[in-house]
Amino acid sequence: MSDRITLLATAAMGLESVVANEIKALGYHDVQVENGKVIFEADIQAIPRCNLWLRTADRVKVIVGEFHATTFDELFEQTKSLPWERFITEDGVFPVNGKSVKSKLFSVSDCQAIVKKAIVERLKQRYGIASRMPESGAFYRVEVALLKDKATLTIDTSGSGLHKRGYRTAQGEAPLKETLAAALVQLTNWKPDYPLVDLFCGSGTIVIEAALIGQNIAPGFNRSFASEEWVWISQDQWTEAFDEAEGLANYDQPLSITGSDIDPKMIEISKNNAMEAGLADLITWKQMQATDFYPRETNGYLISNPPYGERIGDKKEVEAIYQSLGQIMKNHPSWSSYLLTSNEKFETLYGTKATKRRKLFNGFIKVDYYQYFGKRI
Numbered sequence: 350m351s352d353r354i355t356l357l358a359t360a361a362m363g364l365e366s367v368v369a370n371e372i373k374a375l376g377y378h379d380v381q382v383e384n385g386k387v388i389f390e391a392d393i394q395a396i397p398r399c400n401l402w403l404r405t406a407d408r409v410k411v412i413v414g415e416f417h418a419t420t421f422d423e424l425f426e427q428t429k430s431l432p433w434e435r436f437i438t439e440d441g442v443f444p445v446n447g448k449s450v451k452s453k454l455f456s457v458s459d460c461q462a463i464v465k466k467a468i469v470e471r472l473k474q475r476y477g478i479a480s481r482m483p484e485s486g487a488f489y490r491v492e493v494a495l496l497k498d499k500a501t502l503t504i505d506t507s508g509s510g511l512h513k514r515g516y517r518t519a520q521g522e523a524p525l526k527e528t529l530a531a532a533l534v535q536l537t538n539w540k541p542d543y544p545l546v547d548l549f550c551g552s553g554t555i556v557i558e559a560a561l562i563g564q565n566i567a568p569g570f571n572r573s574f575a576s577e578e579w580v581w582i583s584q585d586q587w588t589e590a591f592d593e594a595e596g597l598a599n600y601d602q603p604l605s606i607t608g609s610d611i612d613p614k615m616i617e618i619s620k621n622n623a624m625e626a627g628l629a630d631l632i633t634w635k636q637m638q639a640t641d642f643y644p645r646e647t648n649g650y651l652i653s654n655p656p657y658g659e660r661i662g663d664k665k666e667v668e669a670i671y672q673s674l675g676q677i678m679k680n681h682p683s684w685s686s687y688l689l690t691s692n693e694k695f696e697t698l699y700g701t702k703a704t705k706r707r708k709l710f711n712g713f714i715k716v717d718y719y720q721y722f723g724k725r726i
């Protein structure tokens with residue numbers, strides 16, 4: 350099989366450029382950024398490497414083909430003309446998912462059934478199978494995505510979403526996705542030798558992701574991926590990627606990272622999650638009311654996802670916290686603060702206009718990432 354493939358990394362809305370920067374940092378420069386995705390040309394080795402290293406992408410998919418289709422016939426014929434045997438083995442299991450946006454072919458279940466039928470026909474011909482395909486081997490999740498009558502056919506290489514790092518044993522009420530937490534850290538200028546604090550750490554996602562970044566630990570190091578079972582990516586290629594990750598990890602990098610939360614249960618959960626991530630002694634945990642924060646170091650970074658006060662009854666309390674926090678941080682101008690919230694009055698409550706604001710989504714909630722740059726001393 351030729352070594353060149355086209356990959357698609359899916360990204361949450363607003364994080365596309367962060368994902369693109371990560372892909373470029375891995376050495377793949379020919380990237381194209383679109384809504385919710387980043388497309389790039391690479392060699393096969395990029396599949397293990399991207400799955401292991403991408404901190405902010407949701408999944409990595411291989412693009413099998415793209416074409417214009419407005420009728421089921423076109424969808425069938427063009428799907429059938431794609432080289433599926435290059436990717437799916439004779440015994441492969443290949444369920445088909447689908448989505449359709451602003452397209453004539455809007456019935457997703459029909460599109461899925463047609464694509465499935467076309468791939469079955471193609472593979473039966475290529476493999477010389479007369480009866481039913483066995484579908485007893487490795488797993489290849491196919492997706493047909495229609496957008497404005499353009500069909501993109503992909504196979505998912507990741508398996509479970511890349512946010513599933515494998516360290517989260519338990520969580521609180523509103524945990525951040527690990528991919529978003531990593532992006533929040535990457536959107537700052539924090540370097541591993543600066544202090545970093547999350548005063549509303551919940552299950553510890555931001556600080557755990559920061560520690561992984563700080564020691565350059567690949568986020569996928571403790572999990573497996575669907576494409577590890579595929580014959581066209583050799584075991585040597587996976588071993589090479591895992592060895593590279595092991596070699597690049599900097600376990601000696603000292604870190605000053607603290608997670609605190611008012612709820613002692615959350616501190617217990619965070620500690621267990623950090624232990625699972627192999628970061629047991631690296632992070633300091635503290636049960637504390639956020640407004641009791643008194644930074645003793647300079648040039649630190651506060652990165653937090655405080656409560657948003659969306660539940661009736663919580664709003665006043667949450668707004669009072671924002672106000673007190675704004676007062677505290679004003680007295681520590683060398684600290685940079687980064688706060689993610691859906692509260693539109695945040696800047697007024699905090700008492701200062703943010704240096705920068707970035708629109709993001711926390712799941713389906715529209716949020717802003719308020720960024721206050723400290724004055725380095």
Ligand SMILES: C[S@@+](CC[C@H](N)C(=O)[O-])C[C@H]1O[C@@H](n2cnc3c(N)ncnc32)[C@H](O)[C@@H]1O
Binds near residue numbers: 524551639670
């Ligand atoms: C939105 S959650 C944070 C979720 C976290 N980012 C995660 O990934 O799990 C907000 C957290 O703030 C904590 N909290 C609420 N009021 C607080 C206060 N006044 N001081 C400190 N923590 C507080 C809650 O216990 C909760 O864990």
